[in-house]
Amino acid sequence: MKSAGEYIFAHSEIRLLERLRLNPRKIADGRIRGDRLTRKKGVSIEFADFRDYVDGDDVRHLDWNVLARMQTPVIRTYQDEEDIAVYVLLDCSASMDFGNPSKFEVAKRIAAAIGYIALCGSDALYGVPLRKPLETARVLRNRINFLKFDTWLSSQIPEADAPLSSTLTAFAAGKSRPGFAIVISDGLDPEVASSIARLGGRGHEVGFIQVLAPEELDPDIEGDLRLIDSESPVLVEITANSQALKEYGKNLRKHCSSLASACKRVGGRYFQVETRESFDSIIKDKLRRGGWAS
Amino acid sequence: MNFANLAALWYLLPLAGTIILLYLLKMRRKDFNVPATFLWPKLTTEVRANSLLQKLKFSWLMVLQLIAISLIVAALARPQTQQEGLAGSVTVFVLDTSASMSADDADGTRFDDAVARVRKAVSTAKPGDRFSLVEASTIPRVALPLSRDPARMRDALNSLSPTDAECDMAEALRLAAALVGTQESGHIVLLSDGAFGEIENFSRGKAALHFQQVGSSSDNVAITAMGVADSTAGKQLYCGVRNYSANNKAATLSFYAEGKLFNSKKIEVVAGKAVGETSNVPPGANILEARIEVDDALPADNFAFVVADPRSTLRVLLITKGNIFLERALALDPRVTLDIAAALPENDSVYDIVVFDGVAEAKTNARGVLTFGAAGPPSIVRAVGSASKPRVSVSDDDSALMKYVDLSSTFIDKAERVEPKQGAKVLVDSNQGPVIVASDIGKKQIYVGFSVLDSDFALQIGFPIFVSNALDYMAGQAASDVVAIKTGKTLSFPATAEDNASLKSPDGSQMQIEPAGGSYALRSLKKSGKYVFEYSGKITTIYASVLNDKESEIGPAKNLQLEGGEVQAAKAPARIADFWRPLALLCLAVLAGEWWLFARKS
Numbered sequence: 001m002k003s004a005g006e007y008i009f010a011h012s013e014i015r016l017l018e019r020l021r022l023n024p025r026k027i028a029d030g031r032i033r034g035d036r037l038t039r040k041k042g043v044s045i046e047f048a049d050f051r052d053y054v055d056g057d058d059v060r061h062l063d064w065n066v067l068a069r070m071q072t073p074v075i076r077t078y079q080d081e082e083d084i085a086v087y088v089l090l091d092c093s094a095s096m097d098f099g100n101p102s103k104f105e106v107a108k109r110i111a112a113a114i115g116y117i118a119l120c121g122s123d124a125l126y127g128v129p130l131r132k133p134l135e136t137a138r139v140l141r142n143r144i145n146f147l148k149f150d151t152w153l154s155s156q157i158p159e160a161d162a163p164l165s166s167t168l169t170a171f172a173a174g175k176s177r178p179g180f181a182i183v184i185s186d187g188l189d190p191e192v193a194s195s196i197a198r199l200g201g202r203g204h205e206v207g208f209i210q211v212l213a214p215e216e217l218d219p220d221i222e223g224d225l226r227l228i229d230s231e232s233p234v235l236v237e238i239t240a241n242s243q244a245l246k247e248y249g250k251n252l253r254k255h256c257s258s259l260a261s262a263c264k265r266v267g268g269r270y271f272q273v274e275t276r277e278s279f280d281s282i283i284k285d286k287l288r289r290g291g292w293a294s
Numbered sequence: 295m296n297f298a299n300l301a302a303l304w305y306l307l308p309l310a311g312t313i314i315l316l317y318l319l320k321m322r323r324k325d326f327n328v329p330a331t332f333l334w335p336k337l338t339t340e341v342r343a344n345s346l347l348q349k350l351k352f353s354w355l356m357v358l359q360l361i362a363i364s365l366i367v368a369a370l371a372r373p374q375t376q377q378e379g380l381a382g383s384v385t386v387f388v389l390d391t392s393a394s395m396s397a398d399d400a401d402g403t404r405f406d407d408a409v410a411r412v413r414k415a416v417s418t419a420k421p422g423d424r425f426s427l428v429e430a431s432t433i434p435r436v437a438l439p440l441s442r443d444p445a446r447m448r449d450a451l452n453s454l455s456p457t458d459a460e461c462d463m464a465e466a467l468r469l470a471a472a473l474v475g476t477q478e479s480g481h482i483v484l485l486s487d488g489a490f491g492e493i494e495n496f497s498r499g500k501a502a503l504h505f506q507q508v509g510s511s512s513d514n515v516a517i518t519a520m521g522v523a524d525s526t527a528g529k530q531l532y533c534g535v536r537n538y539s540a541n542n543k544a545a546t547l548s549f550y551a552e553g554k555l556f557n558s559k560k561i562e563v564v565a566g567k568a569v570g571e572t573s574n575v576p577p578g579a580n581i582l583e584a585r586i587e588v589d590d591a592l593p594a595d596n597f598a599f600v601v602a603d604p605r606s607t608l609r610v611l612l613i614t615k616g617n618i619f620l621e622r623a624l625a626l627d628p629r630v631t632l633d634i635a636a637a638l639p640e641n642d643s644v645y646d647i648v649v650f651d652g653v654a655e656a657k658t659n660a661r662g663v664l665t666f667g668a669a670g671p672p673s674i675v676r677a678v679g680s681a682s683k684p685r686v687s688v689s690d691d692d693s694a695l696m697k698y699v700d701l702s703s704t705f706i707d708k709a710e711r712v713e714p715k716q717g718a719k720v721l722v723d724s725n726q727g728p729v730i731v732a733s734d735i736g737k738k739q740i741y742v743g744f745s746v747l748d749s750d751f752a753l754q755i756g757f758p759i760f761v762s763n764a765l766d767y768m769a770g771q772a773a774s775d776v777v778a779i780k781t782g783k784t785l786s787f788p789a790t791a792e793d794n795a796s797l798k799s800p801d802g803s804q805m806q807i808e809p810a811g812g813s814y815a816l817r818s819l820k821k822s823g824k825y826v827f828e829y830s831g832k833i834t835t836i837y838a839s840v841l842n843d844k845e846s847e848i849g850p851a852k853n854l855q856l857e858g859g860e861v862q863a864a865k866a867p868a869r870i871a872d873f874w875r876p877l878a879l880l881c882l883a884v885l886a887g888e889w890w891l892f893a894r895k896s
Contacts, residue, residue: 098329103329230329234331
C-alpha cells in the first residue's frame, strides 16, 4: 500500500496534465457554475442565439443594432457554463492485485491523473471504489483538493469479495447524477459487458480503461496445473500446452472485444493499457490521442 | 498365417493391463493463481500420473500404446506366412539356356521370363539368405557360387544368354545338388520349359527341388534332318521338316547352295507330323542350306546346313562293352557321326570306319578299322600270347599317325603279345613286342596292342590327338576346311604352334582361343550359323545347325521326370517365412505417432 501523497506527479507530468481537459461527448447538466458550457442558456461570454424579447428580460441583453434597423426588440442569449460530474470508478477486486507492477497500482496512477485533470477543469470529481458495500462518493472540486483525492486513492486496496460486474451494476443503480463515468479495471468478469450497458443506460458517458498485465496477455506457463481463481472458489484443471495457450489467447481477445463493443454501444469509449506502458505514453497516446482529453 | 510361438500372446494380458492401470492413476496438478479462470479452456491431457485413482478416460495415447504393445506381442509370437520368392534360405537357381528357351511365347522369350523370375525372387531375399546360379547349357557351369549379394546375382544373370544348343540338364542338376544337396534348408529351383529328356543319375540329397515351368506354346516348325546322298542323277539333298504345333502349318521351304537360292517350294505340314523333301544339288555346290519361312515361336531351328564334301563326314561304328573315353574322343571330331554297338552288325557297309574296343576284330566292309587289344583273324597282327606291363621303347615319331603323340610315359598294365603280318608297319614297339601297328594294304587298319581301359593312355594329352590322327589316317585324307555340325558340339583342332587362334561367331564377334594340350578346343559353338576359325595358318568354316528334336519340341512339360519320380511344376516357389519385421516396423511407426501426440499435447 502506498502512503498518502504518493501520486503527486513530477513537474513535467503536472505540466502535461494541466494542459488537458476531459472531453466528454455528452454535455450533462451541472449543479453549479463551472468551466463547461451547457445546453442551458445562461450568462457567459459565449453567444448562443437570438430570441424575441419578452417582458421581464434583462434589457442589457437587447441587441440594439437589430432594434435600430428592424424596429424589433431581440434579445441575445448566451450559453451557460456549468461543471460536469466525473466519476473515477476504481476496480478494487482481487484480480487487480496481479502482475509486477500490479494492475491496481497502475490503475490508481491513471485514476490520479484523470482526477487531477478533472480538478484542474473545475469538474466535480467523484472517486468511487468498486467494492462491496458501495461507498457513497464525496465530491471534490478545484485542484487544491487533489491531495485529498490522492490520499483517498492511497487508501484503496484490492479485496477478494468485490466482483466487478456486481459493484458496477450497484453503482449504476445508485442515485448519482449522470456524468462521465470512467471505469479503471482489468475487466476480467464475464458479466461486465451487461454492467456497462446498465451504466450507459443511466445516462452516464462510459469510459472504460482496461488494465492488463503482460502475464495475462501472454502467459508463460506450462505443465499440468490447477488454476485458482482470485475472486471465486472455481478451480480449473488444465494442461498448459500450446493448444491451451492458444485457446486462452483467443478467449481473451474475444472478451476484450466484447468489452469494447459494449462501451461503443452506449456511446462510450474504451482503451487497453498494459502495466509495462509508461505514464507519458498512457496520457499522450491513449488519453489525448483517443480524444478522452484535449 | 500361423504363429510359431503362440504362447507369447499371453504376454498381452499383463502388459495391456499395466498400461490401462497407469491410465487409471490420477494426476496431482500444481496449483497456480490466476486473476480469472473463465478465460481458460478446460483442456486436460493426462500423460502422467502420481496419485490413485480415477475413472478411466478415453485417451488416444492409451490407444496407441495398446496398439504398440499388441504389435510387439504379436511379433514375439513369431507370425509366419507363406511368401513367394526365394524357396528357402539357401537356394540354387538352375537356369535352362538351351535352344527351346529362345521361344518367344512368354513375356519376351522364355529365357527372358526365367531371368525375370530369378530377379524377382532374389529381390525378396532377406538378410542371411544365400543363393547361387547354375547355367544349364551344353556344358553346365556355376555362374554364381553361393552368395548373399543380390548385385552379384544380377551381374551373373546379365552374363547369361540363351543358346541354340541342347543342354545337359542332368549334369546341371547334379552341379546344383553338389552345392546344396547336403543342407536341410537347401532348395534347387529349376527354371526351364522341360524340353529335355529324363534326368538320370541325379540325387537331390537333402535339398528340395522345385520346377518352375516357363513357356506355354508348342507352336514350332523345325528342320529336323538334312543330308546329302549320292544318286544316279548326282548328289541329292534331303530335308525333313516337322510340325510340333497342334495346328497344320504352311511354310515355304527354300534350298541354298553357297548362299544362292536354287530351289523353293510351298509345303503343308500336318500337326505333329513330318514331311521330307528332296532336291538335286547343283554341280560343284558344297555348302547347302535349307530354310523354312513360317510363323512360329522358335526361329533358330528354321534353318540348317549340310556340307556335300564327303570328307566332311565320317560314319563311325564303335564296337565296345562301354568306354566313355573312346566315345568322347571319337565324338570330338566334327566329321564323325558315331554309332555304338556291342557286336558287329550284319550290314556294316554304311560305316566308313569300325573301331573294335576290346572286342576281337572281325571282318568288315568299312574302309578303315581300328582295333584295341583284341586281334582277330582279319587283323594285321597275329596274337602269340600276352604281355604284362610292357614298356614302350621305340616310337616312329615321323609317321602322321603318331604326330604329337608320346607314349613313353604311358603305363600299360597288360597287352597282347603279337607279331605283325606281312605289310604291316610297327609304329610303336615295346620290350615285349609291337604295341601299335598300321597297314594300308587293301584297307586302312590300325592295331593297338592294349585295351584303353588297361592303361592310362586315355588320361594322356596324346589320346584324343591319336584318335584324331587315326581317323585322318583311316579316312584317307585330312579333314575338310568346311564343317557342318550341330550347335553345342565341341570341336578339337590340332595346334601346331603356340599362337592363339581366333573364332568369328555368327553375330560377328571375335574370340581368341588359346591352345591347350596341343589342340584348340572350341566349346563356344552354341549359336546356330556360320563360324570362321583361324588357326595355325588355316581357316576352317563351321556351320552350326540346331537339328535337335528335343529342343524343337518346345511344348512345355508340366512335370519334371526324375528317376525318383515326378516333380510338379509350380508357378513360383513359396516358403514359410517369419512376418515379425513388418510388425516391428509398424510398432515403431505407432510409437513415433504416440511420441508426436505426446509432444504436441505437453
